[in-house]
Amino acid sequence: MTRIRLEGVTKTYGNVIAVNNITLDIEKGELFTFLGPSGCGKTTTLRIIAGFEIPDSGKLYFDDEDVTFLKPYKRNTAMVFQNYALWPHMTVYENVAYGLKIRKKQLGLTDEDIKKKVLEALELVKLSGLEDRYPLQLSGGQQQRVALARALVVKPRVLLLDEPLSNLDAKLRVEMREEIKKIQKKLGITTIYVTHDQLEALSISDRIGIMNKGSLVQVGTPQELYFKP
Ligand code: ADP
Numbered sequence: 039m040t041r042i043r044l045e046g047v048t049k050t051y052g053n054v055i056a057v058n059n060i061t062l063d064i065e066k067g068e069l070f071t072f073l074g075p076s077g078c079g080k081t082t083t084l085r086i087i088a089g090f091e092i093p094d095s096g097k098l099y100f101d102d103e104d105v106t107f108l109k110p111y112k113r114n115t116a117m118v119f120q121n122y123a124l125w126p127h128m129t130v131y132e133n134v135a136y137g138l139k140i141r142k143k144q145l146g147l148t149d150e151d152i153k154k155k156v157l158e159a160l161e162l163v164k165l166s167g168l169e170d171r172y173p174l175q176l177s178g179g180q181q182q183r184v185a186l187a188r189a190l191v192v193k194p195r196v197l198l199l200d201e202p203l204s205n206l207d208a209k210l211r212v213e214m215r216e217e218i219k220k221i222q223k224k225l226g227i228t229t230i231y232v233t234h235d236q237l238e239a240l241s242i243s244d245r246i247g248i249m250n251k252g253s254l255v256q257v258g259t260p261q262e263l264y265f266k267p
C-alpha cells in the first residue's frame with residue numbers, strides 16, 4: 039500500500055494552466071476521486087502521477103520516495119482507460135499475460151508462474167472460462183474487466199482509473215462500480231479515479247477532490263461534501 043503526496047504540482051501547456059498548484063495527500067489503500075467538468079485537469083493530474091507527464095513545478099511522492107522525475111515503468115502504477123485499449127488480435131489470456139511476459143526475466147517468472155497469476159487475476163474480475171475469447175467477442179463490461187485484470191496482474195502500487203465506466207450503459211455502470219470498489223478494498227490498493235459524473239464519484243469514493251480550471255477547489259468525503267446538514 040502506498041501513500042501519495044502532491045506538493046504544489048503545476049503543469050501548463052502554452053498558456054493553458056492544466057494543473058494549478060495542487061497539494062494533496064492520498065492515504066494508503068484509499069480510493070480517491072478527481073471530479074470535475076471536462077478540461078478541468080483531471081487526466082493531466084492522473085498522467086503526472088503515472089509519470090506520462092512531468093510537472094513544471096512541484097513534487098510528487100510515493101510514500102517517502104520522491105518520484106517526480108522517475109520513469110513511468112519504474113513507478114509500478116497501472117492505468118485503466120475509458121476505451122480499455124485491449125489488443126484486438128490477442129485473446130483475453132494473452133492480453134492479461136502480456137505485461138508479465140515482457141517483464142518475465144526482470145521479475146524472474148516462469149510460464150507456470152505467469153499462468154497462475156493470469157488465472158488469479160481473471161478469477162478476481164469474474165472472467166474465469168473466457169481465457170480464449172478475443173476482445174470483440176466480449177461485451178463492453180467484460181472488456182472492461184479484462185482491462186482491470188491486466189492492470190491488477192502486475193500487482194501495482196497504485197491503480198489509476200480514467201473514466202473507466204463512461205462507455206458502459208447505465209445498468210452495467212452501477213454493477214461495475216460496485217465491483218471495482220469491492221476489488222479495490224479486497225486488495226487494499228491505493229486507487230485514483232477520474233470522472234465527471236457526480237453520482238459515480240459519490241458512490242465509489244472514500245474521498246473526492248473537486249477540480250475546477252486546473253485547481254483543486256474542495257476535498258472531502260462524500261458525506262462531508264454533499265450531505266452536510
Ligand atoms: P480533463 O481530464 O479534466 O478533461 P485534461 O487534464 O485532459 O482535463 O485537460 C486540462 C486542460 O489542459 C485542457 O484545457 C486541455 O485542453 C489541456 N491539455 C491537456 N493535455 C494537453 C496537451 N498534451 N497539450 C495541450 N493542452 C493539453
Ligand code: ADP
Pocket residue numbers: 081120200
Ligand atoms: P480523455 O478523453 O481520456 O480525457 P483527452 O482527450 O483529454 O483524453 O486526451 C487524450 C490525449 O491528448 C492525452 O494524451 C492528452 O494529454 C492529449 N491532449 C488533450 N488535450 C489536448 C490539447 N488541447 N492539445 C494537445 N493534446 C491534448
